[in-house]
Amino acid sequence: DVKVTQSSRYLVKRTGEKVFLECVQDMDHENMFWYRQDPGLGLRLIYFSYDVKMKEKGDIPEGYSVSREKKERFSLILESASTNQTSMYLCASSLGIGRTGNGYTFGSGTRLTVV
Amino acid sequence: EDQVTQSPEALRLQEGESSSLNCSYTVSGLRGLFWYRQDPGKGPEFLFTLYSAGEEKEKERLKATLTKKESFLHITAPKPEDSATYLCAVQALNAGNMLTFGGGTRLMVKP
Numbered sequence: 001d002v003k004v005t006q007s008s009r010y011l012v013k014r015t016g017e018k019v020f021l022e023c024v025q026d027m028d029h030e031n032m033f034w035y036r037q038d039p040g041l042g043l044r045l046i047y048f049s050y051d052v053k054m055k056e057k058g059d060i061p062e063g064y065s066v067s068r069e070k071k072e073r074f075s076l077i078l079e080s081a082s083t084n085q086t087s088m089y090l091c092a093s094s095l096g097i098g099r100t101g102n103g104y105t106f107g108s109g110t111r112l113t114v115v
Numbered sequence: 116e117d118q119v120t121q122s123p124e125a126l127r128l129q130e131g132e133s134s135s136l137n138c139s140y141t142v143s144g145l146r147g148l149f150w151y152r153q154d155p156g157k158g159p160e161f162l163f164t165l166y167s168a169g170e171e172k173e174k175e176r177l178k179a180t181l182t183k184k185e186s187f188l189h190i191t192a193p194k195p196e197d198s199a200t201y202l203c204a205v206q207a208l209n210a211g212n213m214l215t216f217g218g219g220t221r222l223m224v225k226p
Contacts, residue, residue, distance in 0.1 A: 004158075031212045042218045043202075050211070090158050094212050103149040103204060103214055106158035 006107035019078040023091030031094045032074035036087040081114045121217035136188040136220045138203030151202040193224045
């Protein structure tokens, strides 16, 4: 069964810490995405990548960075965690341009709490 | 700008009480419309892709339909295990592989 795997289901970090969220997909998908999901705000795109070493800002990139050194892995980095970054983080992947398929395949999410 | 609006925001049904969820969209050329199911604390799971007006897809108690302006997710004789948030998303022809998501409908089915 094809999968998008996020390294942690639950994470608690302190304010100011550098936080790494890892995402790995085994479907050879070109595109990978990081979203955060908050009650009443829906899914908001943080960053996406359409190829190795390529990255594009989404709607809310402030306070975040990403890394994609290998096709299957897309990391989200919180440079200095703050309490307003407490959220559910969702990684997703998809096929390349022109190939629709099932849209995105999502990981199971990481619930991050910053204290 | 592509837009997706889902209604209602929340829906409470009794077990066996059929209903429909609405997804209205505005897009400059539709490549595909997607329905996902999301259980609390988990990532969305793919349900259906619809590509053109008039298309219908079915899976168990769920049936998705598509017109040029909206999609419906019909739930027939729902069971408590159908309780979840249902997300709709569109992919525009000129948007590469980006999806635009609606806010979701939270469905609660009581026994």
